[in-house]
Amino acid sequence: MIYVYTVVVVVVVVPVAVLVVAVLLVVLVVAAVVVVVVGVKVFLVVKVVVAAAVVVVVVVVVVVVVVVVVMVVVVVMVVVVVVVASVIERISRL
Numbered sequence: 001m002i003y004v005y006t007v008v009v010v011v012v013v014v015p016v017a018v019l020v021v022a023v024l025l026v027v028l029v030v031a032a033v034v035v036v037v038v039g040v041k042v043f044l045v046v047k048v049v050v051a052a053a054v055v056v057v058v059v060v061v062v063v064v065v066v067v068v069v070v071m072v073v074v075v076v077m078v079v080v081v082v083v084v085a086s087v088i089e090r091i092s093r094l
Contacts, residue, residue: 013077017070024066032059 035055 013074016077017074020070020073021066024062024069028059028062028066031062 032055035058036051
């Protein structure tokens with residue numbers, strides 16, 4: 001039975017993780033564009049380097065957050081499925 005639940009985890013967790021990453025990447029791109037536009041408008045040509053640095057920092061932070069969130073989601077889903085699988089197996093033995 002554990003193998004069945006493992007397959008379910010792979011079939012459910014992987015698409016969910018991919019969707020989460022895709023959504024967060026879209027948010028990342030939008031945020032980067034907004035930061036560039038605002039940075040260019042506020043700092044004009046003189047401070048474009050500052051705006052670029054801000055964009056780089058924002059991108060790095062968002063990527064790190066995305067990776068951490070995806071890892072946490074995957075770990076939580078795996079733990080939940082393993083716990084549910086063990087409970088179901090114990091109930092089926094009774």
